[in-house]
Amino acid sequence: MADLMAKRPGGVNLVARRAGAPPYYPAATAPAVRVAVFEHDAGEPVEAARLVGYFAPGAKGSLPFNPATDRNKVLRLISYSQSGAPDVSQLAHATAVTVIFNRETAAPAVQQVGAAASDRLTLGITGFTEYARRRRIRIADNSSMTGASVIEYDSGDQIMPRYVDILRNPPLQAAFTWSGGDPGTNGFTKQGSGPTQASGNAWRINTAGTDAATYYTKNGFPASPFQNGFTLEVQPPAVTSAESDQAVVVRVEDGAKRYELQFTGTQVKLNGGTAHAHGGARVRLVIAQGGATADLWIGTTKSENDTAGQATTTSGLSFGDLATTDDADAGWSYLAYALLPQEPNLTRTIYVRVSHSAGNSYGPESAAQSFTFADEYGGGGTSGTTDELYYLRQQVDLTA
Numbered sequence: 001m002a003d004l005m006a007k008r009p010g011g012v013n014l015v016a017r018r019a020g021a022p023p024y025y026p027a028a029t030a031p032a033v034r035v036a037v038f039e040h041d042a043g044e045p046v047e048a049a050r051l052v053g054y055f056a057p058g059a060k061g062s063l064p065f066n067p068a069t070d071r072n073k074v075l076r077l078i079s080y081s082q083s084g085a086p087d088v089s090q091l092a093h094a095t096a097v098t099v100i101f102n103r104e105t106a107a108p109a110v111q112q113v114g115a116a117a118s119d120r121l122t123l124g125i126t127g128f129t130e131y132a133r134r135r136r137i138r139i140a141d142n143s144s145m146t147g148a149s150v151i152e153y154d155s156g157d158q159i160m161p162r163y164v165d166i167l168r169n170p171p172l173q174a175a176f177t178w179s180g181g182d183p184g185t186n187g188f189t190k191q192g193s194g195p196t197q198a199s200g201n202a203w204r205i206n207t208a209g210t211d212a213a214t215y216y217t218k219n220g221f222p223a224s225p226f227q228n229g230f231t232l233e234v235q236p237p238a239v240t241s242a243e244s245d246q247a248v249v250v251r252v253e254d255g256a257k258r259y260e261l262q263f264t265g266t267q268v269k270l271n272g273g274t275a276h277a278h279g280g281a282r283v284r285l286v287i288a289q290g291g292a293t294a295d296l297w298i299g300t301t302k303s304e305n306d307t308a309g310q311a312t313t314t315s316g317l318s319f320g321d322l323a324t325t326d327d328a329d330a331g332w333s334y335l336a337y338a339l340l341p342q343e344p345n346l347t348r349t350i351y352v353r354v355s356h357s358a359g360n361s362y363g364p365e366s367a368a369q370s371f372t373f374a375d376e377y378g379g380g381g382t383s384g385t386t387d388e389l390y391y392l393r394q395q396v397d398l399t400a
Contacts, residue, residue: 025088032057032079038091039063042072042360046092049076072360073099103131104356104363111369112384113163118345118374121166123352124387127366131358132160136365137396138353139166143368145351151396160356162391168398169345171376172233172284174336176218183332188216194321202331207321208241215249215320222339225315226254226291229341232261233284234319235334239265245272247328250319250335257291257309263330270296271310276303282334282377286341300346300375347380348373350398 034056038049052075055061063073076094079087088094108127125135133155140148155161178186180201190196194207194214207214234250242248245262252259260271261283267275268283281299287309288294296304319335321328349372355365374381 023089023093025093028079028081028087030081032087033082034080036078036080036086037061038076038078038094039073040076042074042098044074046076049074049091072101075099100361101359102361102363103129103358107364107366108354108356110352110354110366112371112382113387114385115383116372116374116381118376118378118381119168119170121350121371121373122384122393123164123166123371124385125162125164125354128160128356129358130159132356133157134357134362135160135394136355136357136362137164138365139396139398140351140368141349143351143370145353145368148351148353149398153394153396158392161394163393164354165393165395166350166352166371166398167395168348168373169342171345172231172336172342173338173340174233175222175339177334177336179334179336183216187219189219191215191217191318192321199331202238202333204329204331205320206329207247207327208329210327211325212327213321213324215318215322218317221316223315224254225252225337225339226257226287227289228339229289230254230287230291231284231338231340231342232259232287232317233282233334233336234261235282235332236263236268236278236280237330237332239263240329240331242326242328242330244323244326245269246323247321247326248330249322250317251322252285252287252317252337253312253315254291255313255315256311257287258312258314259285259287259294259309261285268296268298270294270304270307273307274304284344286343288341295343297344299377300344300379302343344376345373347375 034054036054037052039052040049052063053061075097076091078094106127108125111124113122113124135153137151138145138148183203184190192212192214194205194210194212196205205214232252237248239248242264248263250261262269262272266277268278269275276298278298284297286295291309293306293308295302319332349370351368351370353365353368355362372382
């Protein structure tokens with residue numbers, strides 16, 4: 001019979017396992033008696049986690065916070081048994097819970113303040129907390145908000161502004177404006193000997209019975225004025241009498257192309273073409289880049305499109321009675337030009353929705369509300385409530 005012996009084996013035991021296999025943690029068989037809670041900002045690495053404390057199951061705790069700068073938090077939890085054994089050996093393996101941080105839990109209220117201008121709508125916004133630091137504005141041309149532009153604004157460490165200016169293209173940006181008074185002292189030189197004089201808010205050129213062409217030419221008119229496009233705007237003159245279309249004219253030319261606005265008391269023609277009733281509304285000539293064609297606007301109505309310019313060899317800007325034998329009596333009151341093509345601003349309705357954030361996510365969004373810009377001459381815009389503007393404004397530019 002052989003003896004049985006037990007002894008430590010010699011040599012080294014070899015253990016083979018798959019490389020990169022995740023750690024194995026057996027299922028818990030006993031309830032946890034305490035939990036270590038760590039926290040870090042969302043987006044920070046696990047190594048940045050800070051110990052909040054140890055808590056019994058069901059206990060409550062709190063985190064230090066800064067309402068103006070807090071972001072979403074990640075809580076990492078390690079449970080310990082009665083014997084002190086943790087459920088994981090590394091913080092990266094701990095149970096992770098993301099806590100969404102946002103004090104903005106109500107949809108803001110949005111209303112228009114004051115009457116809409118052609119280039120500006122002022123909106124008053126309420127229903128957000130003092131902790132709001134980011135604002136999101138969505139603007140579209142339809143109530144379903146399809147294709148909406150999105151503008152986000154961060155106020156930094158400042159309280160969010162209560163008022164928002166929604167901007168679009170400004171009215172005519174004139175390089176030169178003449179509005180009543182003696183043209184001879186306001187950038188023009190008189191040509192001809194017919195009598196001229198002030199007449200109320202206008203300047204009267206009266207050549208009746210003189211057979212003398214009398215008009216004004218612009219001093220220092222720019223070279224190549226149509227190179228980048230050109231805009232000419234005129235208040236129709238008050239015409240008492242006129243013997244021909246050439247007797248009450250505004251002419252602009254660049255050495256290659258010429259355009260004339262020919263007036264009667266009720267109508268205007270472009271280059272001697274179709275007569276259009278102007279009804280006293282401002283007449284705007286929008287010349288395309290290079291000067292080959294132009295559009296004619298009467299108020300906010302486009303009356304002609306892509307009308308060809310006439311050939312010329314001279315350059316300049318003139319207005320008055322340009323006819324040698326045909327006389328007229330007319331009062332001129334306003335003329336302006338810009339060295340770019342600028343169509344009038346028409347009414348435009350936009351839909352706006354607003355939401356706020358005091359952390360890393362946005363709260364509820366306001367309902368889509370419509371507001372309407374006025375046209376260039378002040379008509380058609382929506383009206384708003386009367387309110388005293390005492391907060392700083394945030395500006396949102398639709399043309400940017």
